[in-house]
Amino acid sequence: MYRFKPELRIPGPVPVPNAVSLRMAQPMINHRGKVFKERFPSILSRLKPLFGTTNPIYMITGSGTSGMEAAVSNLVSPGTPVLCLVGGFFGKRWADLCQAYKGKVHVLDFPWDGGIDPNRVREYLAQHPEIELIFVVHNESSTAVLNDIEAISKARGNHQALLVVDAVSSLGGTPIEMDGWDLDVVISASQKCLMTPPGTAFISVSPRAREYMEKCEASRYYFDIRKYEQFMEKGETPFTPNINNVFALEEALNMIEAEGLDKVFARHILMRDMMRAGAKAVGLELLVGEKDASPTVTGVKFPNADSFRARIREQYGVEFAGGQGVHANNIFRVGHMGYATPLDVLIALAVLEIDLGKYGEATKVAEKVMNR
Ligand SMILES: Cc1ncc(COP(=O)(O)O)c(C=O)c1O
Structure with a gap:
């Protein structure tokens, strides 16, 4: 029916708003041409209030998991001690990815019907000063839980670990303060609160995480953030991007900004x-x-x-x-x-x-x- x-x-x-779909129907343009270079960086920088950051944001053509893999492949060397906070399907995906990149994966499991307890994170970190990275999901779509990322970040105290956050189903629907909450890497995707079709992921990296990436020994090519950074200087992406989704994002941001x-x-x-x-x-x-x-x-x-x-x-x-x-x-x-x-x-x-x-x-x- x-x-x-x-x-x-x-x-x-x-669902994608009609205005966004119509914008996607405009003629294709050259991703190395003048129009793209002029518009792309300013469209991406309009995501900064949604990330709550002044850090650069890069776009990867791929689904949300490509953003997750970009984070892992730029941070996790073989043997790197990482802590994955797992309270659902996507928390588990962080652990699977870190395993695939041969990290030394510690998993803290939480019941799949509630939030991650920052006190348990604090206790675990106190016992494991060697942990270098923590991976967590902001909005665990599989359980419909919104985790308190600010509290989890604070639970680190003076611990060295960088915090990497999956904000795939939260960014643009609920506040995220990457800078205010001291988050090191935040990733998101196009097909959720951003009201655009699937096919693009976004990643923002703090200066501390950017420095840490330099010593990462994992093999990476398509997801190498340094390539995205270099090409962004020219207003471009290293590989042919999903140009229609860039058009879509521009219109979706018009709508988000108009609503406030x-x-x-x-x-x-x-x-x-x-x-x-x-x-x-x-x-x-x-x-x-x-x-x-x-x-x-x-x-x-x-x-x-x-x-x-x-x-x-x-x-x-x-x-x-x-x-x-x-x-x-x-x-x-x-x-x-x-x-x-x-x-x-x-x-x-x-x-x-x-x-x-x-x-x-x-x-x-x-x-x-x-x-x-
Ligand atoms: C919280 C969260 N993380 C990651 C993903 C994976 O995104 P994708 O299916 O676009 O790879 C999803 C998708 O539903 C998600 O909800």
């Missing part, structure tokens, strides 16, 4: 609160408590979630995401990031209450939250 207008309510890729970053963040909080209140109102249990709840995605417990999702997709054209790892088939996830409004949350809640025979119960409560 209604497949011509699917309601994509997953934690990325997100504070209002963008407030909209995400509002959607989170509506979704949580509505799901509870129809008797569903949320995966994550209020303290750790993500502003960009909500996880809802549901037995046989995958057949429920298939039914919702077939009957109403609304697409929810499934669970990952230990949560496979036990939860569904509702994305409310990027090009999403409170009305989209009401649609998500409406199909829930219809399916559960609880007419009006979720939307009534959510509407109250919307007008609070």
